[in-house]
Amino acid sequence: MPESATQQVLDVRAGLAHALGAAQSALDTARDRHLAAVERRNRVAAAAEAQKVRLAVERDTRLRDIDHQHHDDLAALAGAAADAGRRGAPGAAGAPWSSWAPTPGVGAAEVRVGRLLLPYEGEVPALVPLLDRGHVVVRGDAAASDEVVAGLLLRALGTTAPGTVRLTGYDPEQLGGGLAGFAGLATAGVLTFAGPGALGALLDELVDHVRRINETVLAGEHPSLGALADATGRRPEPWRVAVLLGGGHGDELSRKERGHLDRLLRTGAACGVHLVLRGVAVPQPPAGVEVIDAARDGTARLSGCGDLPVRLDEGPPPALVTATSRRIAEQVAAGPRPVALDTLLPDEEWREHSATGLSAPLGDGPHGTPVTVTLSDYPPHALIAGPSGTGKTNLIYAWIGALAARYSPAELAFYLLDFKEGVSFARFAPGRRDPSWLPHVRLVGVNVNTDREFGLALLRFLGAELRRRADAAKRHEVTNLAELRAEDPDGHWPRIVAVVDEFQVLLAGRDALAAEAVDLLEDLARRGRSQGIHLILASQDVSGIEALWGRPALVAQFSLRIALPRARRVLAETNPAADALPRFHAVVNADSGALEANRVVRVPAAGDREQWSALQHRLWRRRPPELSAPRLFDGDVVPRLADSPDFARLAPAPTVPAPVVLLGETIDVAARSARTVLRRAPGRNLAVLGTRVDEACAVLGTAARALAAQYPPGAARFSVACLDPDATAAVDALRPHLPEDSGWYGPDSVGWLLDDAAEAADADLAAVRPHFLFLYAVDAAPGGARTAERLRRILRQGPERRIHVLGWWRGAALLRETLGGQGSRTDAIGAWVALDVHGSELAPYYPGAGAPVWYPRPWRALHFDRSVHRGAEVIIPYGAP
Template sequence: MDSLSMQHVIRAAEALHKAHSKVLAALNSEFTEIQVKRENALSSLGKVHARDFAKQKAKLNAEVLSSHNLVLKHVSDLLEGAGSDEDFAEYVEIGEVSINAKNIGVVSNLTVPMILPYLGHTNIISRGSTAVSDNLFRSILLEAISQTKMASLSLSVFDPKIRSTFSAFSELQNVEPELYSVIHTDSELRELFASSRDRISKVSNQLKGLHSSIIEYLNTGGDLLVPFKTVVLLDYPSTVTESLHSQLVPILQAGPSSSINFLIQLQDPSEYPDWFDESSITNGSDVFSLTENRVTWSKNKNLKISVPSTTASDVSSGLVRFTDSARSLLDVKLQDLFPQTQWTQSSISGLQFSFAGAKQAPLLITLGDSLVHGLITGATGEGKSNLIKVMIYNLAARYSPDELQFILLDFKEGVTLAPLAPTADSPDYLPHARILGLDADQEFGMAVLLEIERIYKKRMAEMKPYDNISSFRQANPDRIMPRILVVIDEFQGLLAENKSRLGSAASKKLLEIIRTVRAAGIHIILASQEISSITSLVGKRDGLLSQTKLRVGLKNTPKEAAQTFAIDNHAAAQLKLKGEVVINDSFGEIKANELGRVPYASDDELLRLRQGWSNQANNLGQFPVVFDGAKLSEFPNDASRNSPKDRRSTFGAVPIGRPVDVSQEFVWIEFEQLPSRNLAIVGNETEIDLVTAGVDSVAHPLAQIQACLDSLRRTLNPINSRIIIWNLLPIHEQQLIGLEKELDVLKNLGFQVSVLEGHSEVFGCIDGLYDQVTSEEQVSTSTFVFGLGMDRIGSLDSKFGATIKKYSQVLQEIWELGPTKGIYSISRWSNSELFLKHTNKHPEKVFNSVLLYAGTQSVAKRIDGILSEWNGRDQRALYRDFASSRGAFNVIPFALSEK
């Protein structure tokens, strides 16, 4: 190739190379741009993925933490008994459970408390490391004691090797000695097992097979009959015999459901005696296997559990915090609250008193123009009755009867007030008491409210022109006008709704009184175990609660505590000690709470005080009006002293029991020479089991027959009086009232007594009585015809002699006209329908005094109106005297007198 051709080739190659380079550069540039875009796209996509991943991770974290918090709250609720009124450690915290959540990429090192059902639920057994077991048991016991009301959990420790592992708990003995005990010998352990069996039996009787455990019973509103007990058995079965162990096994099985739990620390298995089978005590219990590095629970061996180190020092400091306030409250004694000199205070400005204290100092309360009335509540067994007694005696010690009087009503049994009344066996009494209502009922409660209203009106009239008792007494220092404190215990009994609507009327009257009586120096304190169900209180801002500025609460449920004080004031539900009390003088506002403790008032202490006051007040001659709704009237030994004073117009008089009224004076029927002045006794006894009830507690119609015979024997002149008995009673009823003996007494006193038995004798007597009634002769004698067992008189439809009259008509004429001739009838029917038949369905025309017992509704509608609901009541009879303007009313009939 010539040189020219070579140059063309070279130039062509260079051009190609340039072109190729240019193309490669363009391609490279495009690739680079694509790569950048790809990388940018990947980067952007990675950020999106990262954001989504972070969001999901945060969401999962939040859900886990939320679940963790819910678990913690649930644990807290269980431990604190949230939403319940529990005051015992049903659940205890024994350590922590660790959860390693790092493996799922969420969070790490989560922990939740390890809690166990305890009191009333299970026994706890530990095997393995003694040191870890000591920590575990000390932790459980400290938790249980701290969560349980003081004196509601006691601790006994069996320590055969005398290691004194739990000696720090002896601090409990400084509060109450029986709260902690330690035993070392088999004989002591045997006694412990025996007392445990007695406890199980006692609780089982309490449950009556209706509840599976004490916890179920308590959660249905029952009361703890005996305190919970925990028994710690250390180094078990060291020193224990096979025989003693066999006693423990059934106790372990029945114990938890009957309020007794065991903590058992097993000794080294290599030291077990040959007879010991570990499963005999571990079956059904919570068992923990312990090493220095691991705690394994028999019911979930996968949990990673750690037990805190709870030393004896930790126990001491924990108990000090718990018992310091308890000891300061328990140190309050009755004498700490009482004045050094008695009956020296003046009530002109108010009533100062104390029923509780703290650190041996009394917490003083003054009822006056500002703090007028009060409310006291407390659950069953928390010391309400004791508080009321301390309050009454404290006031009585400060003020003489000229400065203070009490009106006291108890609508439940009346045991608290009974010692304040004089009796034949116990003549001492409370001289300040004006009215005592023992086992009161609504009818008597209403009568007392009306009496309070009467006292108020009388005082306001006396005090004019002064506005209140303070200014009146300051201006008239010589006038005696004591303040009056009215205490109504279990006042819901007064306000209870019923068919007669007496509860509604009492509620209205009580509210009216409580709003107005302040100026007259009358103060009212209402007391009850629970008030949330009282319809006259609930939801009424202008009701009774709005008038009770003083609020006092013993231990109660959160619901009752809030009802007593304020919706946000649950202090009374958080009390630990029996007798511990919250006192508030500002309608229940939390900031006004004062915490104190009511000292126990022994019967002996109160008796000494009462005897001293009785002796000091003997010259006053003032005794309280005592009403006991559970007792029948007793016929007085001297009837003439209690009968009507004006005897000029009467041929005799008999009492008809006592009215359900404040006066408590006998109701009398006077036998005047007026038509139909007779007494009919109708109905049956309300309690027929005389063997178990006793005659003194049975409202029996025949008791009125006894009263009539006794009264006539004492008030009539035997010379011009005669008594005719139509004895139609069965033998057992004659014996019940001692009829033969009673008639012998009348005969020996000179009375003309005729006893007629059988149909012919009675009808013959009717013939003679009719002749006397229809004759024109005037009589100077009085004749009392007792028709006993008129149901058995037989048919009265036969004709009377040669007339067209029937004996029924003749008898009605005798009943109607006989009293005008001094012939009176006192007759008894069991069958009310037969009574109506014998009186031609108009009993009031021939018997203008009618006394009704049980089963007499048809007669009640005749004498008390068609709307009458009377058909008999325990301890009551219905009486109507048509010669009086007063309508039918209840009386407390007489008790049978044993002859």
């Protein structure tokens, strides 16, 4: 056993040991597995953790990306909206008040009222459509609404040309106080108010206005005024913005008014009629009406901005409103900016023919189309009226320019006379600064207001031309200018246009001159039409011209009527069109002023010298070489003997049967010299009468120089006696112009001269050579009755014997004394020149019962020569050579 037991023990031990070992091994294995599993689990757990972190990061990144994208999209949208806002409301339509200034003509489609409240740092303006687009209804908080209305109006005014937006305010609650800042506009008519009871009338008027625009302006051709303006570049009618500030009571409008209001809200915008309503309920605003709901906190909802809240701008600073209103009113009062003269000029100059008439545009009509004016058989003559400063002269310039550019001088000739103070037509004649002239102009008369004779001279000249044309027509057996030109193609038959500005001066007064002028006018007006002679008479006020209205037949010939703003009576009595004309506009009416024939024309500025001279120089350079400069008659200029064509023609001749004495310039179209002929015949003496030394010396000096120019040396005897010290200088100045052997006498020596001449006058035979005695201040000759007796003998008998007195008496009565006193014969004085002597004093030297009409005026004289004159003529003494 022991052995076995031991063995057994050993076996058991071995078995145990084995089992232990196995167990140990299993344990180890198990442990290892456990460890591995733990490790694996740890790894998995760690991986799971990392994944979670990654996911979170990923999610955050994605969320951030989405945020950015969202933000960018929003910014892009808001930026685009802001851009669109700036484009839609440029300049004064959108600028902040701090830097606001009017930007007329930017053509804003919308105006800014505030900004959208967006989570975006840039600013997106909130805009509302107004001019040409729609209407605005403001509701809610009263103060905020007032500010919105003020802002809207100021922006509308600031984006348009002054005067092109007309406001009407209806403010029954505050009686205009709601628009107080804009009151300055009222002075220029840009803002008018409808009184508390006048809403109905205002709406009636606006509805009528819309109807008129639709019928007469749009006339089915354009859908709206805005479209018409886009198509033509011109806007014929202003915008009318009616601001109705109600009290917020729903019952304010009658049914009719409500109907009108609805109509205007629907149809007004196309016709430029816009409503800005505050406190006037509009239950169902139609499309095109923007509704602004203003809250007390300065936010608002705009119907055009959906749900986006809006922060309203503050109202414009009151000082800005008043200053802008004042400036706009000033600009409106000053009138529109002028159009350029060039708009009247043709593409090619001098292409037209005047055989049947003269047509030229005078400016443009309301739709921008030129308004053409024609002078022809009908209408033949024009009457223009415009109070001072309304542009009458400018209109005449424009007309002359438009005609002169179309017709060559062979087709058209102008005779221009201006009775106004000043020299408005002088620009057409060569001057000191500008030698050019308008080639068509044949005569320019300026500063003729005291020389009505010049107007008469023009009419006489035209009368003679009329006869010449009528004779030519008879010869060619034709009846009018067109036929004459066809029959006589080589003849020079331009149409004549005679313009007389301020013609009432010519016709004023009830004297012989006015009577003759009216007769001539009537004849010219009646017969001139067929002979191509057209009259344009212009006046500040034709209504006062009795000479015209007493002759309806004369007035009827002037069927072309042109009225400038506020001109009276030139149109028909029932035609008030001139009253409402804007500045620089005219009503042209080719049917004697009948209402239906009115055409309104905007006249371009032709007064500007630069624009004018460009045209005149161009035409002047093209003038035919044979054309002479026009005759310039300037009543303020003293003519010079050296310039006298008649003086230039005088030359020494072997025999001089009819010695010519020149005296001064006549007032006529041809610049003739007044003359008297000292034939060998009784009475051929000349008396100059009056106290004015310079003029008397000028007349005698001219006479002496003219006579001297006709004789070779020694062929005539010249004796000069100076008996008034004031005449010494003039007499001395004459010396170089008279022959060397002339005799010069003073108070001490004049007796010898008179003795000698009286003796020769008594002689049986005439002197071999003529003797001319120039006696300055005859009445001052010493010697009393003896001198007078000798003088009488010389005056009575001298001319028969070639002894002629050219004497200056310092009064008509003094001459009478020389002749033998009251009742004595005066026929020894065959010709006289009166200076400051009244017409009545001249009666003894004037044939017939009456006396000549003569009111002395500076540097003018009245000349009468009983051998040739029916009546006396006014002359202008020649001045310094």
